[in-house]
Amino acid sequence: MKTLNEMKLSFPSRSANEAFSRTALSAFTAMLDPTIEELADIKTAVSEAVTNAIVHAYGKKIGIVYIHAKILEANRIVIRIRDTGCGIEDVKQAMEPMYTTCATGERSGLGFAVMEAFMDKVKVRSRPGHGTSVTLEKTILSKGAELHADHC
């Protein structure tokens, strides 16, 4: 599918950037004229993926979180959140609802479940010791304000 618009963002894995990154993606998605619910879905899914990178991939270290978002034809938005942190040994296990490596009991283990429930497609690629990339995809259906190439 043809890319109509795109943006790239990179920032250090400080937790203050969780709000910054989801707000930035919300502003980028806004040009597709989504409903409030669709926007909330995207903000929540991005927040989950970025929080995973900050909390799990980098932990106490500060690394860089990279986001590459694209708007494709047919109101499709694709958002890739990538880190160069510790990686995930067993992606399937990490994606199981309620699975968490957090021992304090303050993390619900629902990050991937939320991403999967709120987006159309979630793809996770990871190499232990090298990093993880999470690709989120969603078609903005509601208002149908389709973005055409000549409007970008």
Add this chain to the structure above:
Amino acid sequence: MPLKLYTKEKQVIACLAGEIDHHGAGRLREEIDETLERVRPDRLILDFRDVTFMDSSGIGLVMGRYRLIREWEGAVEIHNPSPSIKKVMRLAGLDRIASIHSSPPQSGVNSDKTEAKV
């Protein structure tokens, strides 16, 4: 993140506001727990009326407070979550550990129970 805590007899009301994420959840947890441990209430009411965003960190926050208050047989109530926050709560099955209400907790908590499920 602004947080207001009120104590009335054996209940604690926590009025949350703004965005609840991993960044802000730690401080909220500390402040709420400090009051919970001091008062040991029968009921903790979490009022989400002014919360504009919440991800699964908020689920962890509610679950953690539930675990604490259960130590002395207390209960957790959730009031006024927005539709998108309710969606996250429903996904997590929070209604299994806390009752969820659509109306404000201030005017007599029991009579406000207009919605029992998320």
